[in-house]
Amino acid sequence: MKKLLLTVFLVGTFSLSYAQSDYYNDYRRSISDVNWQRVVADLLLSTTQANQIYVLNDRYRDYDTWNRVYVVEPGRWRNDRYSELERILGREKYIIFKKKYYRGQNPVIVYGRNKNDYKKYRKEQEKYYKNQEKYYKKQSKHHGRGHGHDDDWD
Structure with a gap:
């Protein structure tokens, strides 16, 4: 039993660190793939x-500094970086930058294609809009009932 737990722990640790390094490699490529002087x-x-821009590009010079910030949610670097760039x-x-350097695609998606992040993003976005729709329906019902409370005082 102890060997099984140790094996599961080690596999989980190595696969997590592998995934983390993939994200970090994407982060580094998002900087090195672009000629920033030309931009x-x-x-x-x-x-x-x-x-x-140069300060932004130098923000995380190595994996350790990057990982301290993104250890819990490594895919977040894309949104952080490109919102800061915007x-x-x-x-x-x-x-104009997006059109020229990413062919009009969202850079967040360009560096997340291999991890199904786009599907995850779309799913989260759909969930958000459904929740918003429910919230507004609930609010409109609540406000509709609220006007009827005046009659209770008669």
């Missing part, structure tokens, strides 16, 4: 914007 020139970015570039330049 700065093509988008006519200010010196401040260029410096902010903030730096501004909405219009970010859209």
Whole structure:
């Protein structure tokens, strides 16, 4: 029994670390696959914007610093990185960046294709909208009943 538990623990540990390193490799590729000097020139970015991009690219220089932040949810790096990039570039330049460097696709999906993250994202998004729909239906029913309470005082 102890050997079985130890085996399960070791397999789980190695597969988790393997998955983590895959995410980290995607993170590094998202930086190295793009010529950031060309991005700065093509988008006519200010010196401040260029410096902010370089700081963003240098934020996690090695696996350990990256892993401290993303150990629990490694796929989150994509949303964090690209929302920060959008903030730096501004909405219009970010859209141009996406079109030119990711062929109009969301970079979050470009670096998550092999892990079924897109399916997971779509499922979560559908669940969110269903919950929102239920919430608003419940609210409208609640507000509808709320008007009837005035009659109770007569």
